[in-house]
Amino acid sequence: MTKVPPLQDLTAAAIDALTGERWSIRDAAQHVPARPGLYAIYGDEQAWLDLGLGAAYDQPLYVGKAEKSLVSRDLNGHFATNPKSAPRTGGSTVRRSFAALLRDALDQQAVPRNLAKPERFANYGLAEGGDARLNEWMHARLTLAVWSAPAGMTVPLGDVESAVIVRFTPPINLDKNPGKLARLSAARADMAAEASRWRAEDSLAHPPIDGRLTP
Incomplete structure (x- = not known):
């Protein structure tokens, strides 16, 4: 009988x-498995400055979990790497956090995620x-590391995620983070x-201006 590893x-x-090999967003699809697990999002030096976080640290900006597939949750959901599906910031807390901190730099305007039924703002x-x-900013500035949960793991993935967040205190995480960023x-x-x-x-009278940061 296989011994199940404890939470530690x-x-x-x-x-x-998650502190090992990392991939650019453009290359991550070749390495990220369609399995449950955790992912860590890192930023380059300019990303930390753009986000108003000061000098870059060699720590994740964000740690999250994928209960079903790292590909569908991470690459397709947060980074919109699938050309067949449009990016949806309304469905990604990671995208909403980056958009909020880059609001002025990327000339972002918030709207209801469903314009036909405005709610859940x-x-x-x-x-x-x-x-x-x-997307342009994220693909240029961020890298990704992943951990695949072992098959048959009985410890809830959320418990592992919580422990990793406490260890790293990534500034973009709001939940479970003792060092969350009030700003x-x-x-x-x-x-x-x-x-x-x-x-x-x-929206019709004042379309957004196409501003952007220099990659």
Whole structure:
């Protein structure tokens, strides 16, 4: 009978993998498995400066979990690497956090994620052109490391994720993070408030400006 590793061993294995090899977003699809696991998002020096986090640290900006598939949750959901599906910031807390901190730099405007049925404004989307600008920045500035959960793991993946977040205190994580960034919570609240004030006629009268950061 195979012995199931305890939480401490699983956490150590996850930390080892997530501080190991990393891939650019453009190359990650060749390495990321369609399996459950954890992922860590890193930024280059300019990313840390763009986000207002000061000098870059060799630590993840964000750690998350994929209960079913790292490919569908991470690459397709957060980074929109599948050309057949449009990026949806309204469905990704990672994208909403980056958009909030890059609001001025990328000229982002928050709108309801479903314009036909405006509601749940905390899960805001981005006005026309915003997702493309955010994608461009994310693909240019971020890298990715992953840890595949071992088959038959009985420890909840969320418990391993929590332990890893406590270990790293990544600045973009809000939940489970003892070192969460208060400024991020405020920036997301401002975006949610902007989305709540959205009106269809405003979007038509004032289309977003195509601003961007230099890669």
